[in-house]
Amino acid sequence: MADGVGAVEARAALVLRHRRQLLREFVRRTGSWSEAEELVGELTLRALEELPLEPAAGAAWLARESEALVRRRRYLRSRAAA
Incomplete structure (x- = not known):
């Protein structure tokens, strides 16, 4: 799906707004x-x-993808330790 520059800017603003909370x-x-x-x-x-x-x-979306990233990172870390 090709989004315009405005849609990308809006998404960036949403993520920046939640950046501190995500960190x-x-x-x-x-x-x-x-x-x-x-x-x-x-x-x-x-x-x-x-x-x-x-x-x-x-x-x-942010909540779902955040959880998925943490789970993926833990899985990769456990695989590397094995």
Whole structure:
């Protein structure tokens, strides 16, 4: 789906608005500030293309994708340790 520049800017604004909250949540879950920053960066890149612009749908997307990123990171870490 080809979005216009306005849609990408709107998505970026939504993510920036929630950035601090996302960082806190990721630090709480991972215990690492640097890992939290990596996760927020990854989530931001995906959000620029996929985040729904409707506020409730956008918040649900952020929550769902945040949880998926943490689970994926834990899985990869456990696989690397094995």
